[in-house]
Amino acid sequence: MFNTTSSMLNLTTPPPGCPPVGIQLEGLILPPVLTVDVVLGLLGNLVALWIFCFKLKTWNPNNLFLFNLVIADFLALVSLPLRIDALLRGHWVFGDGLCRINLFLMFSNRSASIALMTVVAIYRYFKVVHPHHRFNRLTLRQAALVSALVWLLVAAPRLPMLAYSHIKGAGDRTQCFFFTSYKEASRAIVILVGTHRVLTVLEFIFPTAMLLFCSVRISGFLRRRQMGKPEKVRKAMRVCVAIVAVFTVCFLPTTVATVGVWLIRSYRPWDCASFYTFTQLTIVSLGLNFLNSALDPVVYVFSSSMFRRALCSALPRALRCGEPDDSENAASSGTQTTDQQEMKSTRAETGSGAM
Numbered sequence: 001m002f003n004t005t006s007s008m009l010n011l012t013t014p015p016p017g018c019p020p021v022g023i024q025l026e027g028l029i030l031p032p033v034l035t036v037d038v039v040l041g042l043l044g045n046l047v048a049l050w051i052f053c054f055k056l057k058t059w060n061p062n063n064l065f066l067f068n069l070v071i072a073d074f075l076a077l078v079s080l081p082l083r084i085d086a087l088l089r090g091h092w093v094f095g096d097g098l099c100r101i102n103l104f105l106m107f108s109n110r111s112a113s114i115a116l117m118t119v120v121a122i123y124r125y126f127k128v129v130h131p132h133h134r135f136n137r138l139t140l141r142q143a144a145l146v147s148a149l150v151w152l153l154v155a156a157p158r159l160p161m162l163a164y165s166h167i168k169g170a171g172d173r174t175q176c177f178f179f180t181s182y183k184e185a186s187r188a189i190v191i192l193v194g195t196h197r198v199l200t201v202l203e204f205i206f207p208t209a210m211l212l213f214c215s216v217r218i219s220g221f222l223r224r225r226q227m228g229k230p231e232k233v234r235k236a237m238r239v240c241v242a243i244v245a246v247f248t249v250c251f252l253p254t255t256v257a258t259v260g261v262w263l264i265r266s267y268r269p270w271d272c273a274s275f276y277t278f279t280q281l282t283i284v285s286l287g288l289n290f291l292n293s294a295l296d297p298v299v300y301v302f303s304s305s306m307f308r309r310a311l312c313s314a315l316p317r318a319l320r321c322g323e324p325d326d327s328e329n330a331a332s333s334g335t336q337t338t339d340q341q342e343m344k345s346t347r348a349e350t351g352s353g354a355m
Contacts, residue, residue, distance in 0.1 A: 031087050033287030034080050037294050041077040044297035045070050055310040061143035062123055063306055068147045069116040073293035076109035080290060092176040096167045099176035104161045110289055111154045111203055118207040119150060125214035129221045157195055197258055204255040211244055250292035253285035
């Protein structure tokens with residue numbers, strides 16, 4: 001993707017006949033973008049960790065999923081300062097071990113963030129649309145097992161990253177690359193990179209479809225159940241739209257760039273202009289990927305009514321916010337306010353649709 005003297009990931013190389021891609025755009029865009037991601041993301045996630053660890057009095061499965069999401073975002077963000085340093089220096093100075101760990105954290109925690117966002121959306125969907133489903137009776141122990149399974153599924157395909165050296169060059173030309181070129185790579189690395197590309201696409205397509213499905217069903221349910229209360233519907237829709245919008249903005253460009261580079265290399269190797277366009281999109285998309293970690297505390301953690309109450313109680317009295325209303329509880333954290341209001345009049349209908 002870039003020349004072999006300075007690159008963040010170097011996942012692709014130019015097709016035969018195309019000159020090397022310059023690194024000016026990477027060095028110009030990524031350091032400030034990643035710095036903003038780190039500052040905003042660590043600030044929000046550190047506040048979230050403090051609330052979860054010291055202020056939250058009551059835990060439920062939803063908050064446990066959100067806590068795991070914060071951990072995933074935090075680990076992804078703490079890996080970025082090393083990358084920013086390498087971009088500014090023009091070479092990697094932290095050794096082979098930290099190179100392997102850094103790449104593993106960057107990729108696995110991005111996937112964990114996506115997976116946990118999807119779990120949160122599914123949990124809220126069942127709470128609102130199917131309040132009698134047994135999924136809503138998850139204990140904290142069962143929720144912990146679900147979280148552990150998510151981490152296992154995310155980490156397993158990327159554990160081989162820790163088994164291979166990704167260091168290229170020496171001295172002030174040392175680089176920490178995930179991949180350079182097929183010509184100099186072993187078969188194991190080629191398979192690893194191919195697996196990464198497939199996962200990059202699949203982990204966007206399926207969660208996006210699930211998020212859209214859950215958002216549409218929640219919106220439709222609330223519209224049917226809260227006729228005459230348009231403000232509650234609007235609040236629910238704002239949360240749903242924000243979730244899908246942030247997910248799309250942060251992860252769609254990487255998916256498009258990955259598919260575009262693969263298609264050009266496979267079917268249009270002579271189209272150097274298109275190849276360069278997609279590599280530039282890849283550079284920009286890296287910054288957007290980690291912007292998700294900065295936005296998650298706003299979109300998800302702060303949408304939990306229990307978290308909001310804990311946060312408000314920790315503020316000085318002059319800054320203390322009011323209690324969240326019922327509509328926010330129903331729309332954002334998936335509580336059973338709507339269910340309680342409609343239980344008697346819709347018991348039969350809801351029960352039959354509880355799967």
